[in-house]
Amino acid sequence: MPALLAWSAAWLAYFAASAAGLPGPVAVAAGSALGVAPAAGLLPLAWGVSTPWRRVFVAAGFPLSLLGSGLSAGLPAWAWLLPLAMLALAYPVTAWRDAPVYPTPRRALAGLDALVPLRAGARVLDAGCGLGHGLQALRAVFPSAQFEGVEWSWPLRLLAARRCPWAQVRQGDMWRGSWADHDLVYLFQRPESMGRALAKARAEMRPGTWLASLEFEAAGETAHGVLRGADGRPVWIYRIDGTPRPEIALKFKSAVPKNPATH
Secondary structure (H helix, E strand, O other): OHHHHHHHHHHHHHHHHHHOOOOHHHHHHHHHHHHHHHHOOOOHHHOOOOOHHHHHHHHHHHHHHHHHHOOOOOOOHHHHHHHHHHHHHHOOHHHOOOOOOOOOOOOOOOOHHHOOOOOOOOEEEEEOOOOOHHHHHHHHHOOOOEEEEEEOOHHHHHHHHHHOOOOEEEEOOOOOOOOOOOOEEEEOOOHHHHHHHHHHHHHHOOOOEEEEEEOOOOOOOOOOEEEEOOOOOEEEEEEEOOOOOOOOEEEOOOOOOOOOOOO
8 A cells, every 4th residue: 555655646746747847857756756755764655665675666666667658758768767866865875784764663762761871961872863763762761861863865864854953963874983972872773783883882982871772682792681662672772881781671561571582
C-alpha cells in the first residue's frame, strides 16, 4: 500500500507538471521526487517502507513505469539521471557504509534516564541524526540537556534542523567529528558499526560518559545495562570508564528476563 500510494502520487505530480506546460525533464523530476521522498523517509508515505529493498522498489517504481508506458519517448537521455541524483542527495555514497534513514520510534528511549544519569545541561549527541527522530526521543527523556546532531546528507540535515530548532544540527561525517565534549552519544546504526563506535567513544570521550545504541550491541563487549523502552526494543548502554559492570536488564514499567536477545 505505501508503494502504491507513492507511485500514484508520483504520476499525479508528473501529469500536473506536464499539464502546466513544464518541460519533460522537470515533469520527470517532480514525479521522481514523490517516489524518492518516501524511500528516504521524508514523507508520511514512508510508513511500511522499512527495508532497503522496499526503498529501492518505491524509488524505482515511477521511472520504470514511465519508461514502460511509452510517455518517455520524447525525454532526453540525461533526464533519467534525475531520480538517481535525488536518491544520491538523500543517501550520499560516502555514507553507504552506515545505516540508512530509519527513524527512532517516539517512545523507544523511555526510561533511559534510569540507567544514564545526566546532569542538567549535559551535552547529548545524536550521531547520524537523519530527520531528527532520535533527537526528539532523547529530549523527551532528558529535557534539560543540550542537544546536537550530525548528519552527512545535507537535505536530511536541513529537515532535521527545521524539525528540532532547539538542537544544533550540522552536516558532517559522524566518524570524523570529535565526541570528546559530549556526555552521551546516541546511535541507531547497524551491528557492523558498533565495534568502531565503541572504540571511538573509548578513545575520545571522558571517563564516566555514555554511549547508547538502539537495537544493536557491540559484539563481545559487556554492556553497563540494557533497557527495553516502551516499544520493547533493546537499548544497549556502555559506560566509558574502562570498568564495565555486569549487565543489567530494565524494562520501562515492567521487568524482563536477563540478557534479552536482539533480533
